[in-house]
Amino acid sequence: MIIQANAVVSVRYILHSSQGMDQDRTLVEESNEENPLTFLVGSGQLIPGFERNMLGLTIGDSFSFSLACDEAYGNLDQEALVRVPDEMFKQDGILDLEILRIGNMVPLLDRDGNQLVARVAGIDGTEVLLDFNHPLAGHDLHFSGSILSVRNATEEEIEHGHSHGPGGHSH
Numbered sequence: 001m002i003i004q005a006n007a008v009v010s011v012r013y014i015l016h017s018s019q020g021m022d023q024d025r026t027l028v029e030e031s032n033e034e035n036p037l038t039f040l041v042g043s044g045q046l047i048p049g050f051e052r053n054m055l056g057l058t059i060g061d062s063f064s065f066s067l068a069c070d071e072a073y074g075n076l077d078q079e080a081l082v083r084v085p086d087e088m089f090k091q092d093g094i095l096d097l098e099i100l101r102i103g104n105m106v107p108l109l110d111r112d113g114n115q116l117v118a119r120v121a122g123i124d125g126t127e128v129l130l131d132f133n134h135p136l137a138g139h140d141l142h143f144s145g146s147i148l149s150v151r152n153a154t155e156e157e158i159e160h161g162h163s164h165g166p167g168g169h170s171h
């Protein structure tokens, strides 16, 4: 069968990213036969641009396509860069230098108690610049891989709005 709405698809793929005019590509993630990506088409589990490029393919087909950042995780939002006092990273008055490192992802709670993750983008004196953008915001994505399996979703999967693994049993 071909890939269409309400199909459960397993793929192996390699994802690279690049930024702007820069031709350099960075490996983001890789998924192989032992650890395939399995998803229910049309459920919104994946970014729409990825699913769109899967439609009409069938088992054994390979794919290679790029998505511009606005089709993927969006453009970098300057308003998602926030300066906070380094007090936030003090435990008993001492800076936690294990956590407070440029590039580290730090878990935070917002005013409503929701969990957020920010990247430490800079440290300037007693101020810390936190970046709440998705790590792939502003990146173009380059996917290549192949289709490992395609099957019809079970009624339960359609009801739940997600796939239940390649064999349809696990949850």
Ligand SMILES: [Zn+2]
Pocket: 156, 157, 160, 162, 164, 171
């Ligand atoms: Zn479920």
